[in-house]
Amino acid sequence: MSLTADDVNKIAHLARLGIDSQDIKSYAKDLSGMLDLMTQMSELNTDNVEPMAHPMDQAQRLRTDVVTEQNNREKFQAIAPQVDTGLYLVPKVIE
Amino acid sequence: MHTKTLKELAQCLRSGEFSSLELTQAFLNRIKKHQDLNAYITVTEELALQNAKAADARIASGNATVLTGIPIAQKDIFCTLDVKTTCGSKMLDNFTAPYNATVVEKLNQAGAVMLGKLNMDEFAMGSSNETSFYGVVKNPWNINTVPGGSSGGSAAAVAARLTVCATGTDTGGSIRQPAALCGITGLKPTYGRISRYGMIAYASSLDQGGPMTRNAEDAAILLQTMAGFDEKDSTSVDQPVPDYSAGLNAPLKGLKIGLPKEFFGSGLNSDMAATLEIAINEYKKLGAEIKEISMPNLKLAIPAYYVIAPAECSANLSRFDGVRYGYRCDNPSDLADLYTRSRGEAFGKEVKRRILMGTYALSAGYYDAYYIKAQKIRRLISDDFKNALADVDVIMGPVTPTTAFGIGEKMDDPIEMYLSDIYTIAINLAGLPAMSIPAGFIDGMPVGLQIIGNYFAEDRLLNLAHQFQQVTNWHQHSPKGFE
Numbered sequence: 001m002s003l004t005a006d007d008v009n010k011i012a013h014l015a016r017l018g019i020d021s022q023d024i025k026s027y028a029k030d031l032s033g034m035l036d037l038m039t040q041m042s043e044l045n046t047d048n049v050e051p052m053a054h055p056m057d058q059a060q061r062l063r064t065d066v067v068t069e070q071n072n073r074e075k076f077q078a079i080a081p082q083v084d085t086g087l088y089l090v091p092k093v094i095e
Numbered sequence: 096m097h098t099k100t101l102k103e104l105a106q107c108l109r110s111g112e113f114s115s116l117e118l119t120q121a122f123l124n125r126i127k128k129h130q131d132l133n134a135y136i137t138v139t140e141e142l143a144l145q146n147a148k149a150a151d152a153r154i155a156s157g158n159a160t161v162l163t164g165i166p167i168a169q170k171d172i173f174c175t176l177d178v179k180t181t182c183g184s185k186m187l188d189n190f191t192a193p194y195n196a197t198v199v200e201k202l203n204q205a206g207a208v209m210l211g212k213l214n215m216d217e218f219a220m221g222s223s224n225e226t227s228f229y230g231v232v233k234n235p236w237n238i239n240t241v242p243g244g245s246s247g248g249s250a251a252a253v254a255a256r257l258t259v260c261a262t263g264t265d266t267g268g269s270i271r272q273p274a275a276l277c278g279i280t281g282l283k284p285t286y287g288r289i290s291r292y293g294m295i296a297y298a299s300s301l302d303q304g305g306p307m308t309r310n311a312e313d314a315a316i317l318l319q320t321m322a323g324f325d326e327k328d329s330t331s332v333d334q335p336v337p338d339y340s341a342g343l344n345a346p347l348k349g350l351k352i353g354l355p356k357e358f359f360g361s362g363l364n365s366d367m368a369a370t371l372e373i374a375i376n377e378y379k380k381l382g383a384e385i386k387e388i389s390m391p392n393l394k395l396a397i398p399a400y401y402v403i404a405p406a407e408c409s410a411n412l413s414r415f416d417g418v419r420y421g422y423r424c425d426n427p428s429d430l431a432d433l434y435t436r437s438r439g440e441a442f443g444k445e446v447k448r449r450i451l452m453g454t455y456a457l458s459a460g461y462y463d464a465y466y467i468k469a470q471k472i473r474r475l476i477s478d479d480f481k482n483a484l485a486d487v488d489v490i491m492g493p494v495t496p497t498t499a500f501g502i503g504e505k506m507d508d509p510i511e512m513y514l515s516d517i518y519t520i521a522i523n524l525a526g527l528p529a530m531s532i533p534a535g536f537i538d539g540m541p542v543g544l545q546i547i548g549n550y551f552a553e554d555r556l557l558n559l560a561h562q563f564q565q566v567t568n569w570h571q572h573s574p575k576g577f578e
Contacts, residue, residue: 008451015409015454016416016431017447018439027451033510034452038398041468044475051470052477054300054330055286055526061329068326075193081423088418091429 001039002032096121097256098578101165101313104259108154108164115154115164119147119208122166126210126257129577132233134242134252136171137179138211146208153206161316163206168258170249171212172219173199173304174293182295183215183227183245186421186441196293197325198262198304205320210258214248217443218412219269219297221245222512223505226445231502234277235574236540240499243273249307250277255577260308260317264294266301267400268494268519271531274307275494275543278533280560280570281307282314285551286526287332289318290325298407299330301400301523310570311532311560315339318553334551342554343561348382350559353487357393358518366537367493374534374544375491377566378559386487390479395472396521401513402456402469403524409453412446448509477525480547489559490547493518494531498540518545528553532560533569541569 003011005024008031012019019027073086082089096118099107108115123140143166150164174180174192176199181187195203203209216226224232224247234242235255242251246263250273253261263270265283274281282305289304296302306317319340324333352375359368379385417423417437424440427433442450456465483490496515505512522529527547534544544563548556564570 003455007455011451011455011458014458015413015450016434016438017442017450017454018435019447020439023444027448030448030509031452031455034401034448034513037510037513038402038465038469041395041398041402041465041472044392044395044472046468046471046475049471049474051467052474053470055477055524056330056332058287058330058332063326072193076419079189079191079193079420081417081420090418091427091433093430 001035003028003035097125098573100309101259101316104165105161109159115147115150115208116144118164119143119166119210122210122258129255129257132235132238132251132255132257133230134214134232134248134255134257135168135211136181136183136214136229136248139178139209142178143208143210150206150208160205162202162320165207166210166259167202167207168210168213168249168252168261169199170215170246170262170264172215172264172295173262174295175199175209175212178212180212181228182219183217183229184441184443184446185228186415188228188422190421194293197290197327198321199293201320213246213252213261216245216247217446218295218408219245219264219266220408220445220449222268222272222515223500224248225502225506226443228443233502234499235577236278237499239501240540241276241502243276243499245269246273246307250274250279250281253277253279253307253309254574256573260306260313262304262321263307264302264304265523266298267404267523268516270305270307271494271519271529271543271545272516274531276499276541278541278569278572279307280310280314280530280532281305282318282530282553282556283522283528284318284322284553285332285528287330288528288551288553289321290323290328290331292325292327296411298404299411300407301404310564311557312340312343314560315343315557337554339554339557342558345558346382347378347559347562350378350383350489351487352378352383352385353388353483353490354385355388355390355393355483355490355492357390358492362496362517363493364497367497367542370535370537370542371493371544374563377563381562381566388483388487388490390483392472392475392479393521396476396524397513397517399469399472399476400516400520400524401452402465403473405449405453406456406466407453409450409457412450415441445509473524476521480525480527484549489555492545492547494543494545498537498542522547526550528556530556530560532563533572535569
C-alpha cells in the first residue's frame with residue numbers, strides 16, 4: 001500500500017503537524033514502507049480474537065471523589081509561553 | 096571509587112571510607128572529563144553537591160537507606176522538580192518540570208544523589224539515540240557506534256562509569272537494547288510494577304521504567320526503591336513488592352529454560368548465536384534444563400507494535416500544542432497556525448513519522464484494519480507467552496540481532512531500524528518483565544542475553560542474572576579509556 005503526497009498532507013492536517021513541503025515525499029515513502037510492513041498482519045486470521053488494549057486486562061480503578069491535586073498555578077504559569085493575569089494567551093479565536 | 100558497584104559503595108559510605116560528597120565530586124569530575132560521550136543533557140552539579148552533603152549528614156545520624164549518598168542519574172524522560180526536563184526534544188528545551196515523577200521522588204526520599212539528566216532518543220522514539228535533539232550519545236566501547244536507544248545516555252553513562260546507576264524506560268526495548276549494546280545490566284519490569292507518574296508518556300500501554308546498573312545485585316537494590324503501587328498512576332498494579340535481594344542466591348537446579356525457535360532461526364547472525372549458546376550453557380552447568388519452544392505469532396510483533404505504539408504516541412503527544420508549556424512558534428497568525436507550526440518546528444523527524452503513522456491508523460476507515468487488528472495480534476502474542484510460560488520458568492533469547500551499529504548507519508532507513516527491535520518488542524506487547532545481561536563480546540563489542548519471566552517474576556529474573564554473574568565476569572569488563 002502506498003500513500004500519496006496528498007494523503008500525507010491530509011494526515012498532517014488531522015495531527016495539526018506542520019511538515020515542510022520539500023519533506024512530504026520522503027514521509028510518503030516512509031509511511032508507505034511502514035504500511036507494507038503492516039500488511040503482514042492480514043496473513044493471520046484473527047476472527048473471534050478479543051482485542052487487547054492493556055497488558056493486565058485491568059479495569060480502571062476507582063477512588064473517592066476528593067481533591068488530591070495541589071494548587072500549582074504559579075509554577076504552571078511560570079513555564080507557559082505566554083500568560084497574563086493568570087490566563088494562558090493564544091491568538092484571537094473569535095472576531 | 097568509580098569502579099565499585101552500588102552495593103560496595105553503600106558499604107564504603109557507611110564505614111566512612113569516603114563521604115558521599117567526595118564520591119559525588121569524583122563522578123562529577125568524570126562527567127566533565129568524558130563530556131564528549133554526550134551522555135548527559137543536564138548536569139545538576141550544585142544540587143548534587145548539596146544533596147551529597149545532606150546524605151552524609153543522614154548517614155552520620157544513622158537513618159540512611161542503602162541508596163543514601165549513592166550517585167544516580169535520571170533519564171531525561173522523568174520529570175524533576177525545578178530541573179530542566181527535555182525528553183530529548185526541542186519541544187521541551189525550555190521546560191522545567193513543576194513536580195517530581197514518583198520514581199524520582201522515591202529515589203530522592205531514599206537519599207540517592209542525582210548527578211543530572213541523561214540523553215535519550217526524542218520522546219523515547221528510537222533505537223540508537225540518534226533522534227535526540229541534543230545529538231547522538233557515543234558508545235564508550237567504540238565511539239563511532241551508537242549506544243542503542245532510547246535510554247542510550249543511561250546505558251553509556253553506566254558503562255563509562257559516569258554514574259553508579261541510572262533509570263531508564265522501556266516501551267519496545269529501550270532499557271534492554273542499550274543495556275546490551277553497552278554491556279550493562281538492564282531490567283524492564285512487569286507493566287504496572289513501577290509508577291509511570293511524571294514519566295513523559297510515549298505509548299502508555301507499553302511504557303515501563305526500570306533500573307540500569309552494572310550488575311543484577313545493584314539492579315535488585317534500585318528496583319526495590321523504584322517499584323510499588325502508586326495512587327497517581329491509574330495503571331499501577333497494587334501488588335506487594337518482594338525483597339528483591341533476598342532471592343538472589345537461590346539455586347537454579349531444576350530450572351526450566353525455554354528457547355523459542357523463532358528467536359534462534361536464520362535471522363540471527365552466527366557469531367551472536369554462538370556467543371549466546373556459550374552463555375546458555377552456563378545455565379546448564381548451574382543445573383538448568385533447556386527446552387525448545389515455539390511462539391508462532393512472534394513474527395507479527397513488529398507490525399503490531401508499529402501500529403499500537405504510534406497510535407498511542409499520536410494521542411499522547413497531542414498535549415504538546417504550544418499553549419501551556421514547551422515550544423511556541425514566533426508570531427502565530429491564528430490558533431491553528433500556532434498548533435501546526437509549534438509542533439512542526441519542535442518535533443524531529445522520527446517523532447513526526449510516528450505521529451503521522453498513528454494518526455493514520457486511528458483515522459476513520461482505517462481504525463479496524465490497523466488498530467483493532469494490531470490489538471488482536473497483541474492478544475495472540477501475549478497468549479503465546481502465556482502458553483510457553485506454563486511449560487517453562489523463563490524464556491531466553493538474544494536482545495539484539497547484532498552488536499552496536501555505526502552512527503548514521505541506519506538513519507536513512509527507518510524500517511531497517513524498526514526491524515532491529517525484533518527480539519524485544521513482543522515482551523512489551525505482553526507486558527512481561529525481561530532483563531538484558533552482559534553475555535560476552537564479539538570483536539570487542541558487548542553482547543546481551545535476554546531473560547524473560549512471568550508477570551511479577553522480577554525476583555526470579557534477578558536471581559538468574561545474579562547466578563550467571565557469579566560464574567562469569569562479562570559484567571565486570573570496562574570499556575578502554577573509562578577504567
